[in-house]
Amino acid sequence: MELSKGVEWALHTCLNLSWIEGGEAKTTAELAAYYDLPQAYLNKQLQALTRAGILSSTPGPRGGFRLDRDPEQLSLLDIVVAIEGRVAAFACEHLLADGPGGDASVDYALTCVLSQAMSRAELAWRRELASSSLADIRREVEAKYPQTPGATRAWFLTARADGRRLARR
Amino acid sequence: MELSKGVEWALHTCLNLSWIEGGEAKTTAELAAYYDLPQAYLNKQLQALTRAGILSSTPGPRGGFRLDRDPEQLSLLDIVVAIEGRVAAFACEHLLADGPGGDASVDYALTCVLSQAMSRAELAWRRELASSSLADIRREVEAKYPQTPGATRAWFLTARADGRRLARR
DNA sequence: GTCTGCATACTCGGATAAGAGCTGTCCGAGTAGCTTAGG
DNA sequence: CCTAAGCTACTCGGACAGCTCTTATCCGAGTATGCAGAC
Numbered sequence: 165m166e167l168s169k170g171v172e173w174a175l176h177t178c179l180n181l182s183w184i185e186g187g188e189a190k191t192t193a194e195l196a197a198y199y200d201l202p203q204a205y206l207n208k209q210l211q212a213l214t215r216a217g218i219l220s221s222t223p224g225p226r227g228g229f230r231l232d233r234d235p236e237q238l239s240l241l242d243i244v245v246a247i248e249g250r251v252a253a254f255a256c257e258h259l260l261a262d263g264p265g266g267d268a269s270v271d272y273a274l275t276c277v278l279s280q281a282m283s284r285a286e287l288a289w290r291r292e293l294a295s296s297s298l299a300d301i302r303r304e305v306e307a308k309y310p311q312t313p314g315a316t317r318a319w320f321l322t323a324r325a326d327g328r329r330l331a332r333r
Numbered sequence: 334m335e336l337s338k339g340v341e342w343a344l345h346t347c348l349n350l351s352w353i354e355g356g357e358a359k360t361t362a363e364l365a366a367y368y369d370l371p372q373a374y375l376n377k378q379l380q381a382l383t384r385a386g387i388l389s390s391t392p393g394p395r396g397g398f399r400l401d402r403d404p405e406q407l408s409l410l411d412i413v414v415a416i417e418g419r420v421a422a423f424a425c426e427h428l429l430a431d432g433p434g435g436d437a438s439v440d441y442a443l444t445c446v447l448s449q450a451m452s453r454a455e456l457a458w459r460r461e462l463a464s465s466s467l468a469d470i471r472r473e474v475e476a477k478y479p480q481t482p483g484a485t486r487a488w489f490l491t492a493r494a495d496g497r498r499l500a501r502r
Numbered sequence: 503g504t505c506t507g508c509a510t511a512c513t514c515g516g517a518t519a520a521g522a523g524c525t526g527t528c529c530g531a532g533t534a535g536c537t538t539a540g541g
Numbered sequence: 542c543c544t545a546a547g548c549t550a551c552t553c554g555g556a557c558a559g560c561t562c563t564t565a566t567c568c569g570a571g572t573a574t575g576c577a578g579a580c
Contacts, residue, residue, distance in 0.1 A: 165336055166562090167421050168524065172428055175447050191552065200431045205526050211554065223553045224533030240450060252336050259341055262369045264488050277474045278344050281409060285461035292454035304446045319433050335523090337563070360513065374565050380515065392514045393572035 170209040170247045173201060177210070178218065178243055181231045182302055183313045184320055189221075189228030194323045209247055216246035235302060241293035251290070254282040339378040339416045342370060346379070347387065347412055350400045351471055352482045353489055358390075358397030363492045378416055385415035404471060410462035420459070423451040 177195050184190060192210060196203040210229050213219045220232035231238075245251060256276040261268050273279050305312055346364050353359060361379060365372040379398050382388040389401035400407075414420060425445040430437050442448050474481055 165334060165417050165421050166419075166524095167334055167423055170524090172423065172425055172447075175451075176425065176428060179447065189552095193552090198432055199428050202526060204528075207553075208526090208555095214553090221553060222533085223531085223551085225535060225551045227533075227552045229553090240447075240454075248334050250335075252334050254336055254341065256341055256345065259345060259368050263367055265484065277470055277477065278341075278348065278409075281462075281465045281470060282344075285409075285458050288461040289454050289458040292457040293450075296450045301446055301450060308446065315434065335563095339563090358513095362513090371565060373567070376514075377516095377565090383514090390514060391572090392512085392570085394512045394574060396513045396572080398514090 168247055171244055173206055174209050174213055174243050174247050178298060180316055182235050182298055183316045189230045191228040213246050218246055235299035236297055238298045239294045240296045241290055255279055337416055340413055342375055343378050343382055343412050343416050349485055351404050351467055352485045358399045360397040382415050387415055404468035405466055407467045408463045409465045410459055424448055
């Protein structure tokens with residue numbers, strides 16, 4: 165039970181995109197170069213975010229990705245689910261159905277006490293992630309590290325200038 | 334991000350063992366037959382539980398596994414960790430260290446706001462699992478399905494009688 | 503009858519394959535902008 | 542000089558391998574039991 169690395173990348177990339185906000189799209193190459201990530205694989209994650217309606221993409225020159233949702237309305241859970249697909253689903257259906265006195269017509273996810281306990285834990289996890297919006301994170305970072313937004317913006321400006329070099333990676 | 338099937342098996346098997354309690358050890362074959370599980374693979378999970386000090390094992394004839402800890406002192410988290418090993422650890426260390434202004438000497442797991450948010454969620458999950466002991470689960474099952482403990486005990490008695498047949502599986 | 507030694511069968515334990523999913527990579531479809539030729 | 546068509550280069554998107562971890566299996570080490578033989 166390990167989270168994909170893509171989740172980490174997606175979270176930080178969404179945060180960076182929320183600071184850009186020039187209405188300007190950022191390419192996979194730029195976003196990957198920021199953290200020195202494999203370009204093509206990050207692109208795969210960005211595709212997933214686009215399918216989920218979190219980012220919007222435009223092909224061709226001057227294309228790239230931009231944030232397509234209000235950070236206030238974008239929770240960490242949205243991002244995690246977009247990348248991971250399904251989340252750890254724990255259900256005892258087959259187990260109890262195959263045991264003595266098992267009944268295939270019963271939904272054991274609802275009756276099994278252990279299954280319910282595991283679901284409560286999973287729910288607590290989801291609730292915690294759903295309670296933090298990207299805007300919350302942004303505010304917290306700005307409070308702790310006031311220079312971060314400006315530094316990030318500046319980096320991406322120079323990156324645009326050096327675009328040709330980045331593309332060679 | 335999917336939990337091992339072994340977690341589910343381990344939870345139910347520990348619950349069953351807590352009902353047996355005759356001081357008598359149950360073999361992998363018996364425990365596996367109860368849910369019609371692959372014997373050798375369940376054995377692997379039981380080994381992990383033994384290494385974690387949750388079960389105790391005795392080899393040879395009349396051997397098997399028995400619960401080696403007070404159900405009051407055994408949380409669901411203990412069992413999950415025993416099977417899964419490590420739990421979903423989310424840390425942004427390498428990511429931020431490789432970014433602009435990254436510093437290899439900084440522990441970003443403590444400074445990164447996103448990492449902290451993810452840790453809070455994981456903590457909520459662990460706390461929820463740690464708050465349920467096996468004894469709690471047992472009490473709840475006995476309240477909802479009073480006949481279950483007796484039925485389980487009875488099944489394992491006949492299984493002992495039919496031991497030879499089970500071993501052929 | 504009782505004790506001792508041995509053979510037997512049984513159970514766990516770790517070492518060993520097969521499959522699924524995550525990780526990483528590459529090339530094609532489509533588009534914006536530049537170039538160039540014509541009016 | 543202005544316009545328009547074509548070309549170029551750039552970017553996303555999905556299809557294609559490599560690798561780690563989960564799933565599944567098998568055989569060997571060690572032990573309690575039952576039996577046989579001696580005292």
